[in-house]
Amino acid sequence: MKELLHSIIVPVYQSRSSLETLVRRVSTVMNGSGIQFELILVDDGSQDDSFTEIRRLSSIHPFIRGVRLSRNFGHQAAVTVGLQKCNGEIIAIVDDDLQDPPEILPHFFECLHQGTDVVYGVRKKRKENIFKRAIFSSFYRIINAVSSIHIPEDSGDFCAMRRCVVNAMLQMPDANPFLRGTRAWAGFRQVGFEYERDARFHGESGYTLSKYFKLALTGILMFSHIPLRLATIFGVITSLLSFFLAFYTIIKWLIKPFDVPGYLSTFIVICLLGGIQLIAIGIIGHYLGYLIDNNRRWPVAFIAETTDER
Numbered sequence: 001m002k003e004l005l006h007s008i009i010v011p012v013y014q015s016r017s018s019l020e021t022l023v024r025r026v027s028t029v030m031n032g033s034g035i036q037f038e039l040i041l042v043d044d045g046s047q048d049d050s051f052t053e054i055r056r057l058s059s060i061h062p063f064i065r066g067v068r069l070s071r072n073f074g075h076q077a078a079v080t081v082g083l084q085k086c087n088g089e090i091i092a093i094v095d096d097d098l099q100d101p102p103e104i105l106p107h108f109f110e111c112l113h114q115g116t117d118v119v120y121g122v123r124k125k126r127k128e129n130i131f132k133r134a135i136f137s138s139f140y141r142i143i144n145a146v147s148s149i150h151i152p153e154d155s156g157d158f159c160a161m162r163r164c165v166v167n168a169m170l171q172m173p174d175a176n177p178f179l180r181g182t183r184a185w186a187g188f189r190q191v192g193f194e195y196e197r198d199a200r201f202h203g204e205s206g207y208t209l210s211k212y213f214k215l216a217l218t219g220i221l222m223f224s225h226i227p228l229r230l231a232t233i234f235g236v237i238t239s240l241l242s243f244f245l246a247f248y249t250i251i252k253w254l255i256k257p258f259d260v261p262g263y264l265s266t267f268i269v270i271c272l273l274g275g276i277q278l279i280a281i282g283i284i285g286h287y288l289g290y291l292i293d294n295n296r297r298w299p300v301a302f303i304a305e306t307t308d309e310r
Contacts (some may be wrong), residue, residue, distance in 0.1 A: 006030070006109065007088030008102075013043075015096040023057050023064065026094075026102045033106045040065045041096075043083045045072030051305075058307040066307035068110040073301035076177040079157060080300045082087045083166050092160040093179075100158040104195050108160035116164050117188035120180075121158035139226035155192060156180060164188070177300060218237045227283045234276055 008026060012019065030037045041064060045050040062283035067081060079093055090112060100121060108119040116227055157179055169188045184190070195202065229275070 004089040007086035009082030042078040043068040044078040069303040070304040077301040119188040187238040
């Protein structure tokens with residue numbers, strides 16, 4: 001296993017100040033384990049001149065390969081580019097904020113050496129506030145309930161994989177990648193490895209709540225048709241209730257004619273039906289947008305420059 005080339009992919013966004021520490025810790029761990037490796041730093045359109053720092057570090061350390069994307073395409077796109085560019089037989093993904101400690105990587109590689117194809121990190125305890133923890137927990141429960149795949153709770157993109165798994169994932173190109181879902185869907189022998197996640201090394205996360213929501217929505221759209229079925233079920237139930245209510249009203253009027261009151265109830269029913277219809281149309285619209293994005297077959301991101309060009 002040690003003779004194999006290991007690729008470590010790090011998506012970089014606004015992390016200039018932490019890159020030197022990241023490189024030092026990764027090199028200390030990998031060199032200390034006697035593992036041949038390359039470190040691929042993918043700058044996802046940072047505005048703090050992170051790529052200049054990547055160039056500087058790559059001139060010092062020959063194991064570094066830097067890639068700068070033409071703009072900010074997002075964390076998942078940056079990781080995907082790294083997967084496309086890596087040369088290793090063993091591939092690891094690590095975030096740039098050092099919350100996922102590089103010192104865990106040798107343990108991941110040892111699990112792969114024992115015959116596993118994928119080792120993913122499982123956080124013992126999240127460092128986020130209670131509101132974010134509740135959101136993350138709800139996300140995993142919802143996606144596991146509505147989809148055909150199972151994503152272990154408190155797992156993320158921090159993992160190590162064999163080349164066969166990466167090749168399988170790259171055969172499933174997606175305009176809006178959701179890599180932990182693709183990794184789970186691909187199958188192979190996968191195990192979780194519990195670890196204590198560190199506090200963020202510097203600054204604040206570039207992942208806002210809206211980005212988390214978009215990622216969650218992407219995962220649900222990719223791996224589940226349940227929302228479409230729910231829209232159909234709600235439509236059928238509402239139609240049946242309306243039919244029986246109309247039938248009941250007509251029979252009651254035939255038995256004993258009466259003036260039909262109820263402007264307020266009529267207004268409420270119309271609003272309810274309109275809301276259900278708009279929700280159903282919105283669900284269909286999300287799926288159509290997802291299909292349109294994929295049918296374009298555009299690259300997941302564009303590369304502006306690399307350190308290999310020097």
